[in-house]
Amino acid sequence: MKKLFIVIVIFVCLISGCSCKQDYEKTSIYSSSVRGYLTASDLDYTVVDPFGTYLNIVGYDEEKVLGVEEEFNELTSKYHGLLDRNYYYRDEKGVLINNLKVINDSYGSGDSVIVDDILIEILKEGIKYTKLSNGKFNIFVGSLVDLWDERFSFLSPLYKVDPSDNEVSEAMKCVLKVSDIDETFIIDEVNKSVTFKKFGECSEGASITFGALGKSFFLDKLVGEESFKDIGPSIFNAGQSSIIVMGDNPIRSGGDWHVAIKNSYNDDNYLAQLKIDGGLAVSTSSGDEKGYVNNENVFRHHILDGTSGYPNTYVLSATVVGESAMVMDVVTTTLMTLTNLEEVKAFLNLLGEDISVLLQVMEGDTFKVYINESMKNIVLDNYSLMEFEEFSYGA
Amino acid sequence: MELKHNKYDFIIYGVCLVLIVCLLVISNVVTSKAKGDILYAIVTIEGKQKFKLDMNEDRELVLSPEEYPSLLGEMIIEIKDKKVRVKKEESPLHYCSMQSWVDSVAVPIVCLPNEVIITIKGEQIPENDWEM
Numbered sequence: 001m002k003k004l005f006i007v008i009v010i011f012v013c014l015i016s017g018c019s020c021k022q023d024y025e026k027t028s029i030y031s032s033s034v035r036g037y038l039t040a041s042d043l044d045y046t047v048v049d050p051f052g053t054y055l056n057i058v059g060y061d062e063e064k065v066l067g068v069e070e071e072f073n074e075l076t077s078k079y080h081g082l083l084d085r086n087y088y089y090r091d092e093k094g095v096l097i098n099n100l101k102v103i104n105d106s107y108g109s110g111d112s113v114i115v116d117d118i119l120i121e122i123l124k125e126g127i128k129y130t131k132l133s134n135g136k137f138n139i140f141v142g143s144l145v146d147l148w149d150e151r152f153s154f155l156s157p158l159y160k161v162d163p164s165d166n167e168v169s170e171a172m173k174c175v176l177k178v179s180d181i182d183e184t185f186i187i188d189e190v191n192k193s194v195t196f197k198k199f200g201e202c203s204e205g206a207s208i209t210f211g212a213l214g215k216s217f218f219l220d221k222l223v224g225e226e227s228f229k230d231i232g233p234s235i236f237n238a239g240q241s242s243i244i245v246m247g248d249n250p251i252r253s254g255g256d257w258h259v260a261i262k263n264s265y266n267d268d269n270y271l272a273q274l275k276i277d278g279g280l281a282v283s284t285s286s287g288d289e290k291g292y293v294n295n296e297n298v299f300r301h302h303i304l305d306g307t308s309g310y311p312n313t314y315v316l317s318a319t320v321v322g323e324s325a326m327v328m329d330v331v332t333t334t335l336m337t338l339t340n341l342e343e344v345k346a347f348l349n350l351l352g353e354d355i356s357v358l359l360q361v362m363e364g365d366t367f368k369v370y371i372n373e374s375m376k377n378i379v380l381d382n383y384s385l386m387e388f389e390e391f392s393y394g395a
Numbered sequence: 396m397e398l399k400h401n402k403y404d405f406i407i408y409g410v411c412l413v414l415i416v417c418l419l420v421i422s423n424v425v426t427s428k429a430k431g432d433i434l435y436a437i438v439t440i441e442g443k444q445k446f447k448l449d450m451n452e453d454r455e456l457v458l459s460p461e462e463y464p465s466l467l468g469e470m471i472i473e474i475k476d477k478k479v480r481v482k483k484e485e486s487p488l489h490y491c492s493m494q495s496w497v498d499s500v501a502v503p504i505v506c507l508p509n510e511v512i513i514t515i516k517g518e519q520i521p522e523n524d525w526e527m
Contacts, residue, residue, distance in 0.1 A: 054505040260523040
């Protein structure tokens, strides 16, 4: 009788234990707005969203996530302040920081600007990928971004109005060509300074912009910080388009993270569900997140081809998975500027690493979805009604 | 004196066991179904949770800067058809009202200049951990 009773108790415990899910509560911390000063000399400021978006960390260990909140905001503020090209920033003593805006201000003056190691590192990375993409991705496109930016803001009178060819051509004069970078933009790593010399017909207005590169560079740095390595399973997000997942996901039996990718053809549906392992970064870029159709029925988006001054519309969305958020962001941004599948393959091959790639493209009048083998291995679900076509690029 | 069990005792034990198992399974199915249906929009203002809105009830929530000093102007949060959006707000770039409808636990609405964050929470295991 005793034996039978024990067997029943164990069986009941097993049944109840198996079928009761453990509740996992997520905790999020969000970046705070920062003060951006309008001029270098006075104290008028405006409230600025770090990296023009929001950053957050979502984790399952409430105590550990909340434990890094203060440091998260300090680091966000520090990196944004250094990498922003629109405003000036001051340190806790009120002293002006030599940031990207200060570097851009120095254009053509011949002055060297002493800068933080962080700026030197990201400038070197930006130049590396500007050269690798042969100027399609180009950090020296500030003049172009300024020309196009208002076209995407519904608050602007220029909303949905293309710049004229002449305006684009003028802005292109201040976009530094790959062949001129080394003699025009000098990085002195010994003295920790940079010099932005005058070039070509650009008398003023040349400027560097990190765009999406800044926030993803920051994500990589953040997950590398000692205090952030230990916060348990979590998602580090920069602006919803660039994430790094960390650790084993406690709500999935395999420990992986399920990430849904937006469908550029159909707002009501997602394109695919991906299975991402801890430690990997996912980046996605698409034209429709900031774009319009002009009066000639041509689609325009905000990712500009640094060699032509215009957006290209072959790639409608690009999603990649790999180890570095910054590299993934550069890759998706560059892919958006390419004009055919051969260019896509050639660029991916130059990177020399296996990256999982998912592309929505427009070939003539036909929508297509291309996927490479490593991406195919992590697609859990194809939410679209289209078949994904496989491609390889030889890495 | 030790009682001896006959075969009818074992039949009763068996029936009891089957009943217990059935009850557990049914209760878990019912519970998980109920959990899956309950979604809330959690409205956090200035870092503190202020509202927990049932996503099954269509409604508008009007927030004023007089009541919440971090707001740059009147803000209206709308819930309709199990989706939530910021219908009206004041901010330099209007990011959070431009974001429009959200119905996923994986996608928050963040109004940084107003210090308002809206997240959807539920008791079910979400299909996706992140949507982008």
